[in-house]
Amino acid sequence: MTTPQTSGMTRGGRGRGGRLPRRRLTVADVTRVTPRLVRVRAEGDLTGWTADGPGAHLKVFVPTSDGGTAMRTYTVREFAPDRGELTLEFGIHADGPATRWASAGAPGDPLEISGQARGGFFPRGDTSRILLIGDHCALPAMSSILESLPAGIRAEAVVEVVALDDRIDVSGPAQPDVTWTTESGRPGEQLLTAVRSMPYPQEPTEVWVGCEAGVMREIRRHLLAQGARTARSASSPSAVTLHTRAYWKLDTANHSDHDTGEDD
Ligand SMILES: Cc1cc2nc3c(=O)[nH]c(=O)nc-3n(C[C@H](O)[C@H](O)[C@H](O)COP(=O)(O)OP(=O)(O)OC[C@H]3O[C@@H](n4cnc5c(N)ncnc54)[C@H](O)[C@@H]3O)c2cc1C
CATH class of the missing domain: 2.40.30.10 (Translation factors)
Structure with a gap:
């Protein structure tokens, strides 16, 4: 980029x-x-x-x-x-x-x-792993973040697309590892399934989530219940830190870009 x-x-x-x-x-x-x-x-x-x-x-x-x-x-x-x-x-x-x-x-x-763009993602200095979880409309953000990560950091993403012909090449110095899933059930359901089935991170990890509002809340709830902290409340370097944002909401036009699920 x-x-x-x-x-x-x-x-x-x-x-x-x-x-x-x-x-x-x-x-x-x-x-x-x-x-x-x-x-x-x-x-x-x-x-x-x-x-x-x-x-x-x-x-x-x-x-x-x-x-x-x-x-x-x-x-x-x-x-x-x-x-x-x-x-x-x-x-x-x-x-x-x-x-x-x-x-x-x-x-x-x-x-x-608009007159500027805001809300970019900067990982903490002590993070050893970045895990991005998002659907297809968050792919531009995930691609940009993954391309920006330095070599030596463990960079992973789980992306849900409607069909596999929407996969793209995602690369960068960190040589990101991208897992593609396809929509089945409600949009985002496969992201939730992937998060529920993965082992909880043991190393300092930042988890970034961008998808449909309801699914984002379920992923957030699942990780918080396992001990993750939100970016706002995380203090320990060993924490799994969560960055969540709804990228859209079912049956809602122009859903707020401020929805991080904190009302849950
Ligand atoms: C921080 C942020 C960054 C974003 N960046 C991108 C980006 O780079 N590229 C991108 O494609 N989108 C991106 N989005 C998502 C995009 O803003 C929404 O998808 C937007 O609602 C699309 O506008 P629209 O006018 O086409 O549809 P709207 O008029 O907003 O919605 C019409 C209908 O479509 C449904 N809908 C909206 N989005 C989706 C979707 N993704 N999948 C299925 N149904 C949907 C709504 O629920 C509604 O029923 C971003 C959102 C946020 C919050």
Whole structure:
């Protein structure tokens, strides 16, 4: 991945509510990477635009069928500020405006984005193992994180896709080990099955979970019951530390990007 930005700030000051002003980009190319994954590379003035690390997310503003605009959350897949390029990957699962927009996307389309991307993943210095568990719409974040991990760390991921033709190559200095599962039952069920059947980590491990809201809660509950701590409460270096986030919610449009399951 072109290096994500970790510093640098505003161009043109902050807008309402302390938010940085949106940017208007133009789609440069659209690639169907797999049957259910569309990569969109957009170009424009990204001077001062920042993404705080691998897996950081931003808001995109896409047209709706009634002539309005919908805001949705996506992950920075690649960011090259010097070339003014931003690449996003859209899973094709939902019957919603962002998915429709990406499915029909073409060079020349406008793409409006939020003023920055936040929420990137930085492992603790004492972690020896990173375990990512997520579904297909979290794959852009998982790919970015896995590519960023240094050699010597044990990097693993369990990914649920709808079908195996949505597998992609995931690589990086840590030589990640990716296990692919296919959807069976409700979306995310195979992730839960995988977590329940794996031995509880014995070494300092950070577990990152990104999937459907209900399944995320069940995975979270299972690991907490075994002794894991949330990122907020973990203090011991030997802890298994949990980072959980709902990437979407069944029967809900534009589910909150702040849902970490802490209300459970
Ligand atoms: C931090 C974060 C980062 C994200 N990054 C990405 C990313 O890089 N790529 C990506 O593809 N998605 C990503 N998502 C998920 C994406 O925001 C949602 O899937 C979003 O709801 C899609 O918008 P939409 O307009 O197509 O559908 P919506 O209008 O939001 O939803 C329409 C219907 O589709 C269902 N739905 C929504 N998402 C899914 C899904 N994934 N699978 C099955 N049904 C679904 C909803 O329950 C609803 O019933 C991210 C989410 C978060 C919170």
